[in-house]
Amino acid sequence: MNKTKLSGSRFAQADYSIGRCAALVPAETTLEDVTHPEYFNNFLNLLRRGMTIEVLSDDDKLDCTLRVLRVTKTSADVRVIRLFDEANAPKVQKAELSPVEVGHGGPIHKWRFIHNGEVIEKGFETKAEAERAAEKYTELLKGE
Numbered sequence: 001m002n003k004t005k006l007s008g009s010r011f012a013q014a015d016y017s018i019g020r021c022a023a024l025v026p027a028e029t030t031l032e033d034v035t036h037p038e039y040f041n042n043f044l045n046l047l048r049r050g051m052t053i054e055v056l057s058d059d060d061k062l063d064c065t066l067r068v069l070r071v072t073k074t075s076a077d078v079r080v081i082r083l084f085d086e087a088n089a090p091k092v093q094k095a096e097l098s099p100v101e102v103g104h105g106g107p108i109h110k111w112r113f114i115h116n117g118e119v120i121e122k123g124f125e126t127k128a129e130a131e132r133a134a135e136k137y138t139e140l141l142k143g144e
Contacts (some may be wrong), residue, residue, distance in 0.1 A: 019051035027059035031083065034066065037075035047071045053078065061086075097141055100134045102127060113137065 021043070025034065033039055034055050040047060047053075053066040063084035070077040098116055105112045105122060111130035112122035120137060124130040 019048055020054065021046065021051065022054045022056070025055060025057045025062065027057055027061070029057050029062055031062060031064065031080065034062070034064070035078055035080065037077055040076050040078075041074070044071055044073070044076060047076050052081070097138065100138055102130045102134050 023034070023040075034053075040053070047068050049068055049070060051068045053068065055062060055064050055066060057063070064080055065082035066078040067081045068076055068078055100120070101114045103112065103114065104110070104127075105119070109119065109122040111124035111127050113120055113130050113134035115137070121130075121133055124133065
């Protein structure tokens with residue numbers, strides 16, 4: 001066993017010494033794009049050796065973590081330390097949303113809709129108006 005010990009300057013709380021950035025990249029961006037040494041050219045002044053970059057594309061197809069290995073005046077060398085792979089990811093069943101309830105809340109709230117015990121929207125004159133708003137709300141929750 002090596003008896004040499006790690007010096008104090010090489011051991012620190014990661015939050016302060018490593019650093020983390022997030023890159024929300026356009027849809028259709030590839031792993032080859034983000035690992036190209038010039039991809040992060042506009043942010044070289046923010047990058048430091050050892051930090052990580054969390055990359056997520058607008059279409060959610062690219063989801064990875066990069067480690068910055070070297071930063072020069074014109075480029076940054078990175079390595080992939082995590083890559084989400086849809087084909088090998090565990091399959092999760094899509095959960096059903098809890099129901100949205102439409103009801104009358106009295107003269108102040110009037111017709112309203114409630115989700116998970118919270119009043120989401122109130123003040124509708126008719127039950128039909130509240131039901132239409134509740135349907136739109138449910139569609140938004142489902143991402144439709």
